[in-house]
Amino acid sequence: MELSSILKPSAVKVASTVSSKKRLFQDLGDVVNECYGINGSEAFTALQQRESLGPTGVGRGVALPHARLSGLDKVVGCFMRVEKPFDFGAVDKQPVDLVFALFAPEDSGVDHLKALALVSRTMRDASICAKLRANTDTTTLHALLTESLSNKAA
Known part of the structure; x- marks a missing residue:
């Protein structure tokens, strides 16, 4: 599995301000509605429900919200770089500015876990996160994310 098969270039966004987790999930x-045709309110509700089980803010300014949805046939993702970090309730209590969300079919099982592990490995890399924080161009952000994984796999 490669990140380029999960993340469309159009699903990479830069947000100038996000004031809350709820607002982020709405965005x-x-x-995902715009890029993958997923019902936005269903995605929002699924993210909220998953977050109620425990925080997906993994630390060092990174959050990996994820949810399972009916009607999907493969795992898809979106990445958002937030210009002003905000309180996400992360495990290390640090504000979040890098968010990679995953949406998986309800019965995806191992594919969902593989995708989550792939994204998690990438977002734990301090040099990749530094490059993501240093850029606001969505094409560059997409390239940084997808190339970093290809290089790691090689």
């Missing part, structure tokens, strides 16, 4: 719902 992510809009992005």
